[in-house]
Amino acid sequence: MWLSKVAVSNCRIVAYTELELAAHVNVLYGDNASGKSSLLEALAVLSRGRSFRTPRINELITRGADELTVSVRVEDGVAGGSYPAGICKSSQATRIRINHADVAQQAELSAHIPLTLIHPASVDLVTGGPAIRRAFLDWIAFYRFTDFNSTWRNYQRILKQRNACLRDAKQRHALPQWTEQLIALQPILYRYRLQALDVLQYTLQGNSALLANLGLPLLQLSTGFPANVDVENRQHLEQFFRERSGQEQKQGFSLYGAHRTDLHILLDGVPAVRVASRGQLKLLAVALLLAQSHTTAETEAKRGIIAIDDLASELDESNQQALYNTLRTMQQQLIITGAHYEPLRRWFADARVFHVKQGKMVCQEAQRYTKMDKT
Numbered sequence: 001m002w003l004s005k006v007a008v009s010n011c012r013i014v015a016y017t018e019l020e021l022a023a024h025v026n027v028l029y030g031d032n033a034s035g036k037s038s039l040l041e042a043l044a045v046l047s048r049g050r051s052f053r054t055p056r057i058n059e060l061i062t063r064g065a066d067e068l069t070v071s072v073r074v075e076d077g078v079a080g081g082s083y084p085a086g087i088c089k090s091s092q093a094t095r096i097r098i099n100h101a102d103v104a105q106q107a108e109l110s111a112h113i114p115l116t117l118i119h120p121a122s123v124d125l126v127t128g129g130p131a132i133r134r135a136f137l138d139w140i141a142f143y144r145f146t147d148f149n150s151t152w153r154n155y156q157r158i159l160k161q162r163n164a165c166l167r168d169a170k171q172r173h174a175l176p177q178w179t180e181q182l183i184a185l186q187p188i189l190y191r192y193r194l195q196a197l198d199v200l201q202y203t204l205q206g207n208s209a210l211l212a213n214l215g216l217p218l219l220q221l222s223t224g225f226p227a228n229v230d231v232e233n234r235q236h237l238e239q240f241f242r243e244r245s246g247q248e249q250k251q252g253f254s255l256y257g258a259h260r261t262d263l264h265i266l267l268d269g270v271p272a273v274r275v276a277s278r279g280q281l282k283l284l285a286v287a288l289l290l291a292q293s294h295t296t297a298e299t300e301a302k303r304g305i306i307a308i309d310d311l312a313s314e315l316d317e318s319n320q321q322a323l324y325n326t327l328r329t330m331q332q333q334l335i336i337t338g339a340h341y342e343p344l345r346r347w348f349a350d351a352r353v354f355h356v357k358q359g360k361m362v363c364q365e366a367q368r369y370t371k372m373d374k375t
């Protein structure tokens with residue numbers, strides 16, 4: 001899958017713009033505050049339902065406007081077919097359409113737009129809290145395993161009910177029932193994530209050139225329980241929850257389980273964050289995100305889209321070179337932004353180039369042809 005057309009209205013500085021994207025590399029360059037990140041945020045809303053810079057839709061909608069719209073044409077890659085998809089968001093409502101039909105769930109749209117976003121804050125994947133790494137791994141499971149999403153949503157529902165019982169003494173009678181359901185999903189979610197992790201670890205080896213100076217990290221999954229608890233053993237989990245019942249009621253929420261899983265990123269047995277430099281951590285995060293995209297791109301039909309905001313920031317010349325070399329070999333559609341055209345042109349000579357100015361993206365080829373027509 002790749003996007004041949006994108007139209008965005010009312011996303012920050014972008015009042016309205018449309019782009020016809022190339023199947024492989026697209027470069028967007030422009031001054032600070034010209035609207036490059038705004039376009040990528042619009043794509044994030046389409047793919048994930050939210051921006052990578054803010055969870056609040058009001059901050060994203062252009063001041064004075066009521067709603068933000070992102071419309072695309074998705075090329076399915078196999079039969080050469082294509083179909084429209086889009087999302088429209090206001091502070092009150094979300095409307096989603098795929099191939100002219102209304103769709104209720106964001107997940108359905110996400111399944112059509114396998115976008116991986118890499119931006120300056122992506123280093124948080126390695127340096128930030130476990131929730132970021134859990135979500136990272138869960139997106140792999142989402143794209144690879146058909147039933148993952150329904151299991152995950154079910155887990156969130158059960159967790160919410162169980163937390164209500166822990167918080168509120170009047171609902172406490174229902175605690176055993178919700179605990180039982182929470183226990184039943186532990187091994188299922190753990191296995192999904194383990195499989196996602198295996199694919200990720202394997203795929204990461206393909207990006208080893210990017211991590212030549214650092215070495216390949218070892219990725220380990222924790223269960224969300226103390227190390228001696230076996231999530232595959234139902235009786236063991238039941239006993240564990242009985243023993244911790246007092247502690248959980250005191251805290252008022254569920255302290256253990258798949259919602260507390262973490263993905264540990266180790267270099268020579270030590271958490272990467274404790275040994276690697278800032279630039280190395282960024283490179284590591286980028287390598288993980290590229291591998292994540294690769295895991296969804298087994299076939300031409302599932303080919304992913306990678307959007308990279310401000311590619312060069314924090315990387316020295318040789319790491320930039322390693323990254324550009326890796327990107328050039330990838331089969332995914334690339335949408336890359338930067339403040340300056342020169343370094344990007346050097347590395348992506350065959351890219352379709354857009355100049356971004358005051359929220360408008362103008363394709364340079366189109367500009368050139370228009371100039372030629374006039375002469």
Ligand SMILES: Nc1ncnc2c1ncn2[C@@H]1O[C@H](COP(=O)(O)OP(=O)(O)OP(=O)(O)O)[C@@H](O)[C@H]1O
Nearest residue numbers: 012013032033034035036037038059060061062063
């Ligand atoms: N809700 C909004 N309505 C209108 N304009 C907004 C809104 N939110 C932010 N802006 C403006 O949009 C611009 C944001 O641009 P954006 O972050 O897309 O720039 P950029 O090209 O990525 O810049 P840089 O190279 O500095 O990262 C800023 O000028 C900001 O003030």
